[in-house]
Amino acid sequence: MRQENQSVLLVxxxxxxxxxxxxxxxxxxxxxxxxxxxxxxxxxxxxxxxGRDQRRVSNFTIRVSLQRPSAAPAAGSAAPAPGATGKV
Incomplete structure (x- = not known):
């Protein structure tokens, strides 16, 4: 594996x-x-x-790009519902 900036080469x-x-x-x-x-x-x-045993294989090279996943709000950090005061 080799990374250059946002590109990763998998061999x-x-x-x-x-x-x-x-x-x-x-x-x-x-x-x-x-x-x-x-x-x-x-x-x-x-x-x-x-020893003498050989097996057929596939040598490959794949290039992929890196991307940060989109940020989803955490379960505990959601905004309060409209009309909720937060008082008990």
Whole structure:
């Protein structure tokens, strides 16, 4: 992972292209901080697991932008209802 200003570059290895696709969807739909994911590159490769065993993997590069989530009022800091005096 490398950050430059408001841009983050993610470089990694996944089990398949479908896993990379899942990551892109999750970044796009489920993160208030990371927005506009962009797949820069995906390359199929082989990775040694142990000894002679090799497994097909997907090397990927994704760029996302950082964004602060919109500020929502905290539960205890809401304004009093109209007409409420706050006296008991």
């Amino acid at each position: 990694g290895v996944a089990q398949s292209q479908e896993r990379v696709s899942d990551l892109l969807r999750n970044l796009a739909n489920n993160s208030p901080w990371l927005v506009r994911p962009d797949l820069v590159e995906i390359v199929s490769a082989r990775s040694s697991v142990s």
